[in-house]
Amino acid sequence: MNSTKTFAITKTVAPILLGTAIYAFGLLYFIIPNQLMEGGVTGITILLNYAFQIPIFLTTLILNLPLFFLGWKILGGKQIAYTGVGIGALTFFLWLFERMIHSGWIVPFTTKNDFILASLYAGVTLGAGLGIVFRFGGTTGGVDIIARICGRNFGWSMGQVILSIDILIIGASLLYIPREKILYTLVAVFISSRVIDFIQEGAYAAKAFTIISDHAPEIADLITVEMDRGVTLIPAIGAYSKQAKHMVYCVVSRQEIRRLSQLVKSIDPRAFVIINDVHDVHGEGFRET
CATH class of the missing domain: 3.30.70.120 (Alpha-Beta Plaits)
Known part of the structure; x- marks a missing residue:
């Protein structure tokens, strides 16, 4: 592999790593400590964590494997290669930040009253992370793969696709999460979808x-x-x-x-x-x- 090709791959992979790190940080720093929710496969992993204390990085990897193979068939080898990078990086950063939190190196943002602040920052953080990943051709697995397929085949906004699926999954979580936490979560999801579209369309x-x-x-x-x-x-x-x-x-x-x-x-x-x-x-x- 020549140096030009290596540099081109690095220019794509590095932002995907950065985006997944931001996304993982937002989940563990804002979402989990305040017992908020997320949509998609991540929402399922959060519910499993709340119910059974299963590490999020583990369920993220297990649940994303079938979707990875779906993306392999539909998106093609090049796209799914970057999706594999996204899934692997997200799993790694979730594991890393969980270890850092348990070791006391990171103290999550926890609040008992001002959940709107947690929701706002969670939305910006998660949206920024996913937006960077999407902009450089990657996904973090889960419904990100479905959103990219819809964006390619139907021209739908990826942020809107994710928002729609997230609302369905978050609605189902009403069986397990208090209603007020769901409402705060919807604020975070909406802001996240807007930030994703903003980064996708360009900051300038x-x-x-x-x-x-x-x-x-x-x-x-x-x-x-x-x-x-x-x-x-x-x-x-x-x-x-x-x-x-x-x-x-x-x-x-x-x-x-x-x-x-x-x-x-x-x-x-x-x-x-x-x-x-x-x-x-x-x-x-x-x-x-």
Whole structure:
């Protein structure tokens, strides 16, 4: 294996290891000490831990093996290789952090009254961990595999798939967990799903301007000169007038929204302007790939 390929694999595996470490830490630092719940296979492992004190790392490994082979058949060898890394890393970090907690090296966050604080931080931590893992093509097993399959085959948001499955499993846990703890858990799950989508779509947000005007060329020239931004002129035909014209398309940072709007109005106060959210922008003037 040459050094270039080794470096490429390392660039993928290292974030997966980081993500699984964050996720495992969130489970053992925020979820378990406050007797909250999680969804998916992890939720099952937590219930088994609450009921029988079975170590979470052990049930995580055992329950994920069948799903691992399912992912092998559907996602393919390359994808499942990174899933194997995710499952192995999650099992290892759960074992490691459990040992560190039992040894007193880590003192979990425990509260008797402010469970909303535990829920918020649990959601952010778990979502950040899973989001990093997903972004770099891995999964941590469990419903993560199902979510990735749905995302690939149906285009569904992975965060939404996980949220739906988690609600079903957490609802079933009402038989074992107090109702108020379930409600706090739903807060954590919702926040986690939003953080996953945020990381998946990209932390760098920008705005895309679509400008329809009879003075499109002048607007494009002004944006190029005054803002040093790339601009695209798109040919268009007015449906009512049947006249040929151009649309201006330009992506700017959030800090430049007001300035661009003012430039457009200075040329054509009647211009029709559409502003859309843009995520994960790459290229000149933005974050490089």
